[in-house]
Amino acid sequence: MDKLKYKQLKPMIDPITTQVIRNALVAAAKEMQATLVKTAHNPLIYEVQDFGIAMTNAQGELIAEGSGLPGFLACIPPSIQAGIAKIGLENFNDGDVYLTNEPYDTGTHISDTLVYTPVFFDGQVVAFSAIMAHWADMGGAVSSGWCTWSTTIHQEGLIFSHLKLYDAGTLNRPLYDLILKNVRYPDIVEGDLHAKIAACHTGTRRVQALCKRYGANSINDAMQTVFDQAEKRMRREIEAMPDGTYTAETYMDYDGVVHGELRKISVTVNISGDEMHIDWTGTCEATVGPINHPLVGTEALCITMLKSLTMPDDPMNHGHYRPLTVTAPPNTMVSAEYPAPCDSYGYVAEMIVHLISRALAPVLPERCPACSYQMAAFQFYQTDPHKGDVFTYGEPLDGGGGAFHTDDGATGIMFLGNGDAPNVPVEVVETRYPVRVTRYAINVGSEGVGKFRGGMGIIRDYEVLTNNVLIQTSNENTQYPPWGLNGGSESGASKFVFWPGTDKEETYVTERVSDYGPFHIGDKLSFQTTGGGGWGDPKERDPKMIEDDLQNGLITLKQAQELYGYSK
């Protein structure tokens, strides 16, 4: 049959086959994602996309990524490489499913557990499919995995180091039972586990189908070609950057445990020819509280940022990694080692990304935006049934993005590390929870000024409709706020105002609160996030843009005159 002949045809012409295989692998990763989102039980996966999906070759080198949180994606290959080193490629079996989540291997925190499976073809491991996603619970000291006060990894939950959940297709029942016994929401964890395994198998089938059609060697050859192409392009991008050493530093407010102590984070980017080296010497040692970030995760964020700066639209692969090296002294806040606590790593993760942009801004002014607002979030809860309605409601708050070389920053956008997560509509909040939103507005004046101004933060005002409500807040980088670039100014700090306009009014900025309150019926709160930094000299701002802002009530005439030198 002709059809059959066509299917088994040898690679027709190399550049074409290469491209077909490359696209097919990216599509395979997207199919994995569709399977995961369709089948997961945890809203963090199917509504907030708190996951990363990737396929690697037998060496653990990235061959295709699905979407999700950018930092996660780049953590997967090193985790698999660690697994290969530990287990040995020859010891994998067809039908194995592995779990691993030791942050010093996987890069973030315990909740982001990696599930991976070897892909076999003709008796050989040809690839791995893998999913890293936030688990509903890991059995740590606090529910759902974002402990703000842990001082050792052992408070944060169950740790797996490349354990086999399935051995050649057979469930490892004791491990399975152990997991489900130790997590708070076993039904969700179980459902999600199956979703992740199903998604890995989807990827496996697509890769096997490609191997059958083109041959495993062709897949490998094609990917080596694609790696080389990506590497070449990345080297060309780096080569176009001026050689030199560029540095930036800032300070974190608070580690969640020890008060009143700033934590330095410092980066040095060295560009030499077509290679880049990023070093974190100067960063403070691992903190007592859980804001630490393991080096694997720091490397992942460095490559993510390098790719965002140079070729944001291309699907990422191993070739992009090759011209970059990342180093840090042992056991700093960005290279945490056992047993440093890592559960609320996100503050530092967000800053790592922005700090690279800050270091490179002087030589790449057209690639690097000014700093955006940093992580800000809140949670309302009333967990005691004896005291009233039991509920938990929280969300990350949007804020202002940094300005850049062609435009003002984004107003009311999610911080980078939280990717595609949407806010909760006011009408949904009021349908579900005993709170009322009394204002959702642009936080006018929260931005840094410049030729292009920062995006503005938001104001979200609440009134509490039940008694005994407590609150927890997240906020960072208030003492060293989001910076401007190229003559643009810094913005300010996000604020949490409790009981505004009353005798009891309290404003929290640097200090994060937990179990704060109680708030009772009629009590009001105001959450005000900051904007992004400005870009360029404000005196160079296009008068048309100033007039637009004036017309739209985003600045006053006095500000226009004083800050921007507007004269009309």
Add this chain to the structure above:
Amino acid sequence: MRLSVDVGGTFVDFVKFDDSTGEITIEKVPSSGKLADQFMDGVGRLNLELKDVETIVHGSTLVINTIVQERGAKVGLITTHGFRDVLELGRGNRPEIYNLFYKQPTPLVPRYLRYEVAERLDAQGEVLTQLDEAQARQAVRDLAAQGVDAIAICFLHAYANPAHEQQMKKIVQEEFPDGLVCISSDIVREFREFERTSTTVINAYTQPQVDKYLTELEARLTAENYSGSFNIMQSSGGITSAQNAKIAPVRMIQSGPAGGVIGAVELGEAIGLYQAEGIKNLVSADVGGTTFDVALIVDGQALEKSSEKINRRPILQPSIDIVSIGAGGGSIAWIDPEGGLRIGPHSAQADPGPICFGLGGTEPTVTDAQVVLGYLDPEYYLGKRMKLDKQAAANAIEEQIAQPLGLTLIEAANGIIHLTNMNMALAMRQMTIERGYDPREFSFVCFGGGGGLFVSALLEELEMKEAIVPLNPAIFSAWGLLNADYREDFNRTTVFDLVGMTGNDLSAAFDKLQDSEQSQITNNQPLATSLQRFADCRYAGQEHTVTVPVLDEDLTADDLSRLKQRFDTAHEHAYAHALPDHPAEVVNLRLRALGVTTKPQLKKMAQTTTTATNAQKGSRTVYFDSGPAECAVYDRAKLAAGNSFDGPAIVEEWTSTILIRPGQMVSVDEFGNLRIVQEL
């Protein structure tokens, strides 16, 4: 006699259907110039008296073009105090995760045209703060003074109680009688304030243009003695009167592509697919020059969605779930900076078009590769209306693709085609899987001017059961318009627990919805035929909902356990798991009023004793990826019911060329459809 008019990117297509004979007449007019003139021009060419026509159905891309090109009206917006920035802030998410410069789209109403008035409802629709009438009047006067064309109004929780919006509408009509006014509760009664505001603003933004266009057409049709009904295709795949369309143009977003999907639904019915054993599902694909619109038809119903985004702007309206994939004959082949061959997403569009059109194109397209490989006859394009410059196409592919990649011309052209087919197939597979289906469970209806050149490769790549290419594939969308039923959709966000509810409670909730819309249902005369009820359900604590049909028996049941089971099953299908023991909620009630129309009965072809050889008009060499092959070329006009032949082959008709790959077999059914199958 019925008439349909379908506006596409390159052509306006016309179909005249004579109910007494079953005859179809088709016409095409290039879609450049003034829309209303093209409409009347094409109607004029059909050689008919408008007074003999009973109904005209129109599919239009005016609304979507107005949004995409941002050429709409100057709109003012009035919101609840404290919420005028909702339209600008949106949901805050960043879909482009690596884009450091990502920004939300600029709001269609700038901040200075967004006013707030004191008023407030709670989630149950109870009034917390009365509407401040003085403030409201002042806001309208201010907006009128700013020179707006239309005022959109969206108050918090107005889906639960429209009283304040209606009061506000009256104030606008009094204070600003020359302006158009659009309140959210007339357009969409669902929660989520950003999406509802966006929908209402888009309606107001497109309304003045749609109003002008349809009013002009009505006048010109009347001037030519037309007295039949004039209907517009909606995104839902149902038609509505032009009068209604002027009020809610936001329901016309998918007016253009919906016709083809409805045509495919009816084609499946006509060939007995839904009664057949085995495969009962259809993928419909409309292949144009630049995009390729795919929809799924499951058990005879096109899959729908309740919201969509156009240029990243959300719209809450029922719509056929059509996914546009950016690939087609006009897609440009290029070499990326890393040395890889890429196809699209840029397209040569209609102007300048592919190089072989000789209209100034300089970048090689998929169509150019098809000419080089012999898929298209340079002398017989659009039935000889256009000649193709094969040499220019070959030169460009040689220089721009073959030489840089170290390939021969034929290898390069085949590479372009192969990669395009693969990209299309991967996108189709992904959209199918995302909706919980496997493409192998589907038959494939492929139409549009370019469909014939992709159909056989997609059939092969996706291992579908069968491909069907209807007669006159290029005007199939226009034909589909004639098959649509009248339809109006009414929705309400009404959140309640499924457990503890009786059928009576649910019935009362639907009655309340129906009562408040009764005038809409009865004023649209043809809508008497049937009412269908649906409920969007979810498990407590989840955000996403699944739409489940509500049956008559649910409305009288002692409890809603049957509905719950149906929801569990639907959830299982969509998300591969169900939580039967977990409490569930109804979130939205949906009422669909249908006026079923008589479908045009296609004339069956006479059975014949002639063989396909009778229709063969020659042969030519086609270069497949497996090598060159001599292909018989058939004249579709001469193919008769019962004819069959094997690939490789080519079928030519006036508006389309259909390529059959080696290993495929074709038969012609009684309606003249080409039925292509392959051995798997």
